[in-house]
Amino acid sequence: xxxxxxxxxxxxxxxxxxxxxxxxxxxxxxxxxxxxxxxxxxxxxxxxxxxxxxxxxxxxxxxxxxxxxxxxxxxxxxxxxxxxxxxxxxxxxxxxxxxxxxxxxxxxxxxxxxxxxxxxxxxxxxxxxxxxxxxxxxxxxxxxxxxxxxxxxxxxxxxxxxxxxxxxxxxxxxxxxxxxxxxxxxxxxxxxxxxxxxxxxxxxxxxxxxxxxxxxxxxxxxxxxxxxxxxxxxxxxxxxxxxxxxxxxxxxxxxxxxxxxxxxxxxxxxxxxxxxxxxxxxxxxxxxxxxxxxxxxxxxxxxxxxxxxxxxxxxxxxxxxxxxxxxxxxxxxxxxxxxxxxxxxxxxxxxxxxxxxxxxxxxxxxxxxxxxxxxxxxxxxxxxxxxxxxxxxxxxxxxxxxxxxxxxxxxxxxxxxxxxxxxxxxxxxxxxxxxxxxxxxxxxxxxxxxxxxxxxxxxxxxxxxxxxxxxxxxxxxxxxxxxxxxxxxxxxxxxxxxxxxxxxxxxxxxxxxxxxx
Numbered sequence: 258x259x260x261x262x263x264x265x266x267x268x269x270x271x272x273x274x275x276x277x278x279x280x281x282x283x284x285x286x287x288x289x290x291x292x293x294x295x296x297x298x299x300x301x302x303x304x305x306x307x308x309x310x311x312x313x314x315x316x317x318x319x320x321x322x323x324x325x326x327x328x329x330x331x332x333x334x335x336x337x338x339x340x341x342x343x344x345x346x347x348x349x350x351x352x353x354x355x356x357x358x359x360x361x362x363x364x365x366x367x368x369x370x371x372x373x374x375x376x377x378x379x380x381x382x383x384x385x386x387x388x389x390x391x392x393x394x395x396x397x398x399x400x401x402x403x404x405x406x407x408x409x410x411x412x413x414x415x416x417x418x419x420x421x422x423x424x425x426x427x428x429x430x431x432x433x434x435x436x437x438x439x440x441x442x443x444x445x446x447x448x449x450x451x452x453x454x455x456x457x458x459x460x461x462x463x464x465x466x467x468x469x470x471x472x473x474x475x476x477x478x479x480x481x482x483x484x485x486x487x488x489x490x491x492x493x494x495x496x497x498x499x500x501x502x503x504x505x506x507x508x509x510x511x512x513x514x515x516x517x518x519x520x521x522x523x524x525x526x527x528x529x530x531x532x533x534x535x536x537x538x539x540x541x542x543x544x545x546x547x548x549x550x551x552x553x554x555x556x557x558x559x560x561x562x563x564x565x566x567x568x569x570x571x572x573x574x575x576x577x578x579x580x581x582x583x584x585x586x587x588x589x590x591x592x593x594x595x596x597x598x599x600x601x602x603x604x605x606x607x608x609x610x611x612x613x614x615x616x617x618x619x620x621x622x623x624x625x626x627x628x629x630x631x632x633x634x635x636x637x638x639x640x641x642x643x644x645x646x647x648x649x650x651x652x653x654x655x656x657x658x659x660x661x662x663x664x665x666x667x668x669x670x671x672x673x674x675x676x677x678x679x680x681x682x683x684x685x686x687x688x689x690x691x692x693x694x695x696x697x698x699x700x701x702x703x704x705x706x707x708x709x710x711x712x713x714x715x716x717x718x719x720x721x722x723x724x725x726x727x728x729x730x731x732x733x734x735x736x737x738x739x740x741x742x743x744x745x746x747x748x749x750x751x752x753x754x755x756x757x758x759x760x761x762x763x764x765x766x767x768x769x770x771x772x773x774x
Contacts, residue, residue, distance in 0.1 A: 297381055320343075325734075331558065364400040395462060398438035405432065409428055461502060468494075472635060479769070491636075497629050503522060527621035548605050574660060582605060588610075604696070627693055638682045690703055
């Protein structure tokens, strides 16, 4: 197998992340200096390296999609990469932004390598060829989908060559490639795996991500007319309807229970294993970031900005206690500890809260069935400019679970009122996602695609407190800056995003976000 050349990367050996996920390096490099994969096991090891990049990014996803919103503040050093993100003081040298750019491209390169070296390889069985290629197609789409949302125009590199002279492809071109990969992946991936392969991409995961991509693309494309947007919403609903075999967990918090890993609601999750910071095998740093200060009132790395979301839940909604911890039972003292400011609950291990910060073994939920239902409801409302019975049923199933009204397929007193118009239903969807996906690395992405990022943060309670600097939110924050280290390599192909130092209006336009809120 040829040596992998990570495209458009400036790879450094310096560790620069103050609160980042540890990564077990064993699967990486198994074939890196070897020959072409010569067995099914080789092919699987090759695609494993594409998964492994994702395993190391849980913190960065959290910082770049939760910490930068009105819901979250940082307890870190305000001059570090995470602290600066929380204060909305980032630029093209921010360590998390640089690291995300590098690692998404590493993931894409690893997926490319799997596709190019497995496809048509006579030494690998046809069934494993098909599956591995499907997994790699899903992962390439997965990484590209984050990249296009973080940076907009983004280089599409499908084969691993020297990427120093690449040019940013348009948003529509990137989404076209994502859709192509996911459609092909749905044909290649199995519907399920055996117990030893849980957590790999399935056909259901490809359809779920495809549904989400179609909805987002329809909302953010800079070129679509109304009929083209409507068609993407139609395709989103169509893909959502193909996500079958999943159910909502009766207990909301069961989605983050280590005794229920990859449970019936989980469609795709980042797999994290037990470990500690000292031995280098610990996984999900979201656990550490949420509970780094343990049973004390010292702020952990990330913490709810205030009680705005906590106190907004309707009475009886189990998602309140499933998302926030006002208090936690401390097994060492035999008493409940009451925090002055709530903690994010989902990534605190119920079986070992004291060890959560170091064990870091709770899977990061990426796609679960509740989101498919909400995507479907939203896409129908966007497609028809009003909700129908199917849209109501989708959102109401999520609400019924929230209030423990079972079975979720039967009407409940907690159903949304009928007769909502397009705007009313849209607001209901936005509120439901805010309640459902606390600290699940979705909120900034939602605010961007809904085109309400600036308005939402400026109007928030936390923006009124100057110590958190959230009132400085600007239109440029609809995109992250291209890392300066990458622009130093290729300034012509990697032009800077609008509003950041060094941007060129001949490439960006005068203001691509004009009219956004």
